[in-house]
Amino acid sequence: MTATQSADVKAQRLSSADYADNFSDIHPPLTPHEALVEADRCYFCYDAPCMTACPTSIDIPMFIRKIQAGNPVGAAKTIFDQNILGGMCARVCPTETLCEEVCVREVAEGKPVKIGLLQRYATDTFMEREQPHPFTRAAATGKKIAVVGAGPAGLSCAHRLASLGHDVTIYEAREKAGGLNEYGIAAYKTTNDFAQDEVGFILEVGGIAIETGKALGRDITLDQLPQDFDAVFLGLGLPGVNALGLEGESAAGVIDAVDFIGVLRQAEDLSLLEVGRRIVVIGGGMTAIDAAVQSKLLGAEEVTIAYRRGQEHMNASLYEQELAQTHGVVIRHWLAPRSLHVTDGAVSAITLEKTALDAAGKLSGTGELVTLEADQVFKAIGQTPDSGPLAGSVELDKGRIRVSDDRRTSHPKIWAGGDCVAGGEDLTVVSVEDGKIAAQSIHKALMA
Numbered sequence: 001m002t003a004t005q006s007a008d009v010k011a012q013r014l015s016s017a018d019y020a021d022n023f024s025d026i027h028p029p030l031t032p033h034e035a036l037v038e039a040d041r042c043y044f045c046y047d048a049p050c051m052t053a054c055p056t057s058i059d060i061p062m063f064i065r066k067i068q069a070g071n072p073v074g075a076a077k078t079i080f081d082q083n084i085l086g087g088m089c090a091r092v093c094p095t096e097t098l099c100e101e102v103c104v105r106e107v108a109e110g111k112p113v114k115i116g117l118l119q120r121y122a123t124d125t126f127m128e129r130e131q132p133h134p135f136t137r138a139a140a141t142g143k144k145i146a147v148v149g150a151g152p153a154g155l156s157c158a159h160r161l162a163s164l165g166h167d168v169t170i171y172e173a174r175e176k177a178g179g180l181n182e183y184g185i186a187a188y189k190t191t192n193d194f195a196q197d198e199v200g201f202i203l204e205v206g207g208i209a210i211e212t213g214k215a216l217g218r219d220i221t222l223d224q225l226p227q228d229f230d231a232v233f234l235g236l237g238l239p240g241v242n243a244l245g246l247e248g249e250s251a252a253g254v255i256d257a258v259d260f261i262g263v264l265r266q267a268e269d270l271s272l273l274e275v276g277r278r279i280v281v282i283g284g285g286m287t288a289i290d291a292a293v294q295s296k297l298l299g300a301e302e303v304t305i306a307y308r309r310g311q312e313h314m315n316a317s318l319y320e321q322e323l324a325q326t327h328g329v330v331i332r333h334w335l336a337p338r339s340l341h342v343t344d345g346a347v348s349a350i351t352l353e354k355t356a357l358d359a360a361g362k363l364s365g366t367g368e369l370v371t372l373e374a375d376q377v378f379k380a381i382g383q384t385p386d387s388g389p390l391a392g393s394v395e396l397d398k399g400r401i402r403v404s405d406d407r408r409t410s411h412p413k414i415w416a417g418g419d420c421v422a423g424g425e426d427l428t429v430v431s432v433e434d435g436k437i438a439a440q441s442i443h444k445a446l447m448a
Contacts, residue, residue: 008276008277008278008375009253009274009275009276009277009346009375009376010274010275011271011272011273011274011275012271012272013275013298013299013300014271014298014299016271018299019270019271019297019298022188022297022298023187023188023191023270023297024188024191025188025191026186026188026189026323027091027116027117027120027189029117029120029121029124030114030117030118030120030121032072032121035067035072035117035118035121036067036068036070038113038114038117038118039064039065039067039068039113039118040068041105041113042061042064042065042068042113043104043105044061044064044065045061045104048060048061049102049103049104050099050100050102050103050113050115051099052102053098053099053101053102054082054098054099054429055098055427055429055430055432055433056082056083056089056429056432056433056436057082057433058078058079058082058083058086058119059078059082060099060115062078063075063076063078063079063118063119063122064113064115064118066078066122067118067121067122072121072122072125072126073122073125073126073129073131075118075122076122076123076125076126076127076134077126077134079119079122079123080123080126080134080135081134082436083156083429083432083433083436084135084155084156084159084160084202084432085152085155085156085181085198085202085428085432086119086122086123087120087123087124087127087194087198087201088152088181088190088194088195088198088428089119089428089429089432090116090117090119090120090123091116091120091189091190091194092181092185092189092190092428093116093427093428093429094317094319094320094427095115095116096317096318096319097317098429099115099116100112100113100114100115100116103115127197127198127201133201133204133205135159135163135205136163137162137163137165137205137206137207138163138164138165139165140165140167140207141164141165141166141446141447143165143166143167143230143231143446144166144167144168144169144228144229144230145158145161145166145167145168145169145229145230145231145232145233145442146168146169146170146171146220146225146228146229146231146232146233147161147168147169147170147171147232147233147235148170148171148216148220148225148232148233148234148235148236149170149171149172149173149179149234149235149236149237149418149420150170150171150172150174150177150178150179150199150210150212150235151178151179151180151181151235151237151418151431152179152180152181152235152418152428152431152432152435153179153233153235153237153417153418153419153431153432153434153435153438154170154172154179154233154235154418154435155170155177155178155179155199155202155435156431156432156433156434156435156436156439157233157235157415157417157434157435157436157438157439157442158170158202158208158233158435158439159202159205159208159439160435160436160439160440160443161439161442161443162205162206162207162208163205164439164443165207166207166442166443166446167207168207168208168209169208169209169210169211169229170208170209170210170211171211171214171215171216171219171220172210172211172212172213172214173212173213173214173215173216174212174213175212175213176196176212177196177199177210177212178195178196178198178199179235179237180237180428181195181198181428182195182196182265183258183261183262183265183266184258184261184262184265184287185261185265185290186261186290186293186294187264187265187270187294188293188294188297216234216236216389217386217388217389221389222389222390222393222394222411222414223393226411226413226414229413230413230446231413231414231415231442231445231446232413232414232415233414233415233416233417233435233438233439233442234390234394234401234409234414234415234416234417234420235416235417235418235420235431235434235435236385236386236416236418236419236420237383237418237419237420238383238384238385238419238420239383239384239385239386240383240384240385240386241256241257241258241259241379241381241382241383241384242379242381242382242383242384243379244282244337244340244379244381246337246338246339246340247339247340248339248340248341248342248347249340251340251342251345251346251347252345252346252347253276253346253347253374253375253376253377254340254347254376254377254379255376255377255378255379256378256379257281257283257287257288257290257291257378257379257380258287258380258383260291260294260378261287261290261291261294264294264298270298273298275295275298275299275300275376276295276300276374276375276376277300277301277302277375278300278301278302278303278372278373278374278375278376279292279295279296279300279302279303279304279374279375279376279377279378280303280304280305280306280350280372280374280376280377280378281295281303281304281305281306281377281378281380282305282306282307282337282350282377282378282379282380282381283305283307283378283379283380283381283382284305284307284308284309284313284314284315284316285314285315285316285380285382285426286315286316286320286426287380287383288305288307288316288378288380289305289316289320289321289323289324289329291378291380292304292305292324292329292378293323293324293327293329295376295378296327296328296329297327302330303328303329303330304329304330304331304332304372305324305329305330305331305332306332306335306336306337306350306352306372307331307332307333307334307335308334308335308336308355308363309333309334309355309363310333310334311331311333315426334354334355334356335352335353335354335355335370336352336353336355336363336365337350337351337352338351338352338353338365338369339351340377341371346375347374347375347376347377348373348374348375349371349372349373349374350371350372350374350377351369351370351371351372352369352370352371352372353365353366353367353368353369353370354366354368354369354370383419383426384399385399385400385401385420387399387400393411393414394409394410394411394414394416395409395410396422397422398422400420400421400422400423400424401416401420401421401422402421402422403415403416403417403421403422405437406437406438406440406441407421407434407437407438407441408438408441415438415441415442416438417431417434417435417437417438418430418431418434418435419431421434
């Protein structure tokens with residue numbers, strides 16, 4: 001949507017200083033002194049619940065103890081041993097619902113050890129210094145593996161396979177590697193092009209080649225890849241976005257929230273991005289929060305998140321909900337979209353119906369309608385798989401890839417992980433673990 005289509009959608013709503021301040025790092029890194037003080041708070045628990053809660057099983061007490069001992073480089077090695085994307089996960093993981101939620105200090109005092117910030121301190125220290133890569137590549141095996149998708153699952157899988165001595169080629173549909181780490185996370189969570197720095201760090205192990213602009217189904221196929229490679233890993237993510245299913249959805253100003261976030265992440269000058277004065281975001285997950293907060297940071301005056309169920313049902317954590325509210329975003333629950341109002345080809349308002357749960361727990365409309373003026377409506381109601389390129393190659397479950405516990409598909413030479421698999425969770429750290437598990441399974445199969 002351009003400014004000529006609506007007087008209330010425009011760029012340069014703020015000063016240059018405001019943009020720089022608004023999109024600065026939301027969690028400034030700990031200083032060495034702060035890291036030592038925070039590390040001292042850890043009890044170094046035996047059978048630590050924080051370690052159990054970490055999807056990648058990082059030895060959290062061990063890396064914190066190394067920080068306490070003045071050895072952040074050693075701490076980083078402990079982290080990378082289980083999670084090569086530990087730097088990004090330190091920035092984007094919902095630690096408040098994972099490791100920090102079960103921290104003994106959280107349970108006893110309501111003030112957990114700041115595990116995420118300590119993890120960032122360690123990994124940043126390692127990456128900012130002239131250090132040998134923490135992994136030494138094993139002797140070449142002569143085996144070749146194709147990885148489709150350079151997101152967290154694909155990068156994790158490729159790194160582990162390369163460490164084990166295999167040659168890996170990653171095919172990525174976009175211009176840059178990184179997946180959602182590069183295109184789908186709020187800009188204030190990962191600043192200074194960290195996603196690309198991390199990709200470069202991963203490639204330092206050797207044995208990994210990335211070919212960008214190569215899409216499955218267009219440039220490569222699942223008929224050919226298993227013939228050209230000894231094994232294939234699919235880390236495709238979820239490329240589609242659910243539709244509202246309303247008339248007028250193609251009007252200017254009705255925007256996929258994921259696309260909006262991606263455009264913002266790639267923008268060289270935030271002041272040139274156009275944003276409406278009044279924004280309505282439909283959804284209740286992290287994408288909805290990221291789109292809403294960043295709209296506000298770009299200069300939108302009124303931003304409302306409308307979610308069809310209650311606060312307790314939102315996929316976004318309480319921390320993320322509070323983050324939105326502290327930035328001036330209004331969250332309205334029990335509202336479902338019913339119609340879009342379009343004026344001169346552009347959205348001008350959205351009508352929503354109040355909802356409720358009936359005696360059987362089924363969501364239904366109450367018949368009471370609410371209309372909100374909107375210059376832009378962002379759709380953040382979930383992403384969808386693209387099963388077209390997969391048809392006939394692997395078994396699917398509702399469009400997603402069915403895998404075993406070791407992330408093997410129904411095809412003997414194809415593994416998969418991340419958001420594209422049935423039962424997958426929309427978390428970077430879970431995708432990293434999927435890639436690691438698949439890599440170990442691939443290595444075992446190839447070396448048998």
